[in-house]
Amino acid sequence: MADSLTHHAEAVWQAVVPSLPGFTVEVLPSIDSTSSELMRRARSGMLEPVLLTAEAQTAGRGRLGKGWHSRPGQSLTFSIALPLAPSSWSGLSLAVGVSLAHSLHPDVRLKWPNDLWLQQRKLGGILVETASTGEATQGLRMVVIGVGINIARPETAAVTALAPAGATVAAMAPAGLAEVLVGVTPGEALERVVPTLVQDVLAFASQGFPTFAQRFARLDALQGLSVRLSDGTQGTACGVTEEGALQVLTAGGMQSVTSAEVSVRPC
Structure with a gap:
């Protein structure tokens, strides 16, 4: 293959390992x-x-039990595992989104808490999970950051088929990175985002989300939009707190929304 994923993965390793000894790809x-x-x-x-x-992934996972559509050559799917001990984990998925958006293209925006958007359509998703290391060092956990990015634009029918059982809202027509970066390959996208992502995650571990807050605000796709939460609450999205919680102005006042089992859709 002229543009193999392996070739670009080697370049990623060479870029990352000097600052992250022991890193493998x-x-x-x-x-x-x-x-x-x-x-x-x-x-x-x-x-x-x-x-x-x-x-390719045969059982890719997204947030709230959603599947992720992945086809060879048509999407980029990767995960990074890092041992981290930040003072707070709040806002990590937002910091990851900021890093990815800046590395991918100026038109990419962020839909709280974990979606990459391109021209009001979903381009990619982020899933952050942690596991205890069993180490005595207080707060040290393995964080696994999963990323899925559409390179080619998937067919809407394929995405709809991955919706959770009982979903009542039709899947949004997805976007593909090749719409704005013509000819881009999964390997090129991998090399484009991973070295900076590793550095940004390490920066998050030492400085927390506040150092990313202003950058997120400039990329916030929901700012000022009418939104509906999964519990039926409606209001206006008003940015995020320094802990990364979404601020929604509702009829009952300002409500801070965390990512736990909550989905947000523009009305």
């Missing part, structure tokens, strides 16, 4: 889920930082 043709695999390893005691990427 693995490329697989297919896997159930890169995040599921790294979480399995983390729970079994893996402590080394690693990037795992695959040409």
Whole structure:
């Protein structure tokens, strides 16, 4: 293959390992889920930082039980596992989104808490999970950051088929990175985002979300929009707090929304 994922993964390793000793990169043709695999390893005691990427995922996972559509050559799916001990984990998925958006394209925006948007359509998703390392060091956990980015624009029918059972809202027509970066490959996108993402996650660990807050505000796709929460509450999105909670002005006043089991849709 003229533009292999492996070739770009090697370049990623060379860029990251000087500042992250012990970092490794693995490329697989297919896997159930890169995040599921790294979480399995983390729970079994893996402590080394690693990037795992695959040409295809057969059981990719998103937030709130949603699936992720992944086809060889048509999408980029990867997960990074890092041992971290930040003073607060709040806002990590937002910081990851800020990093990815800036690396991908100036037109990419962020839909709280974990979606990449391009021209009001979903371009990608982020899933952040943690596992205890069993280490005595207080607060040290393995964080697994899973990322899925559409390179080509998926067919709407394929995305609809991945919606959770009982979903009543039709899936939004997705976007593809190739719409704004013509000819881009999954390997090129991987090399484009991972080195900066690692540095930004390490910066988050030492400085927290406040250092990313202004950058997030400039990319906030929901700012000023009417939104509806999964519990039926409606209001106007008013940015996020320094802990990364969404601020929604409702009829009953300002409500801070955390990411736990809550979805937000523009009305």
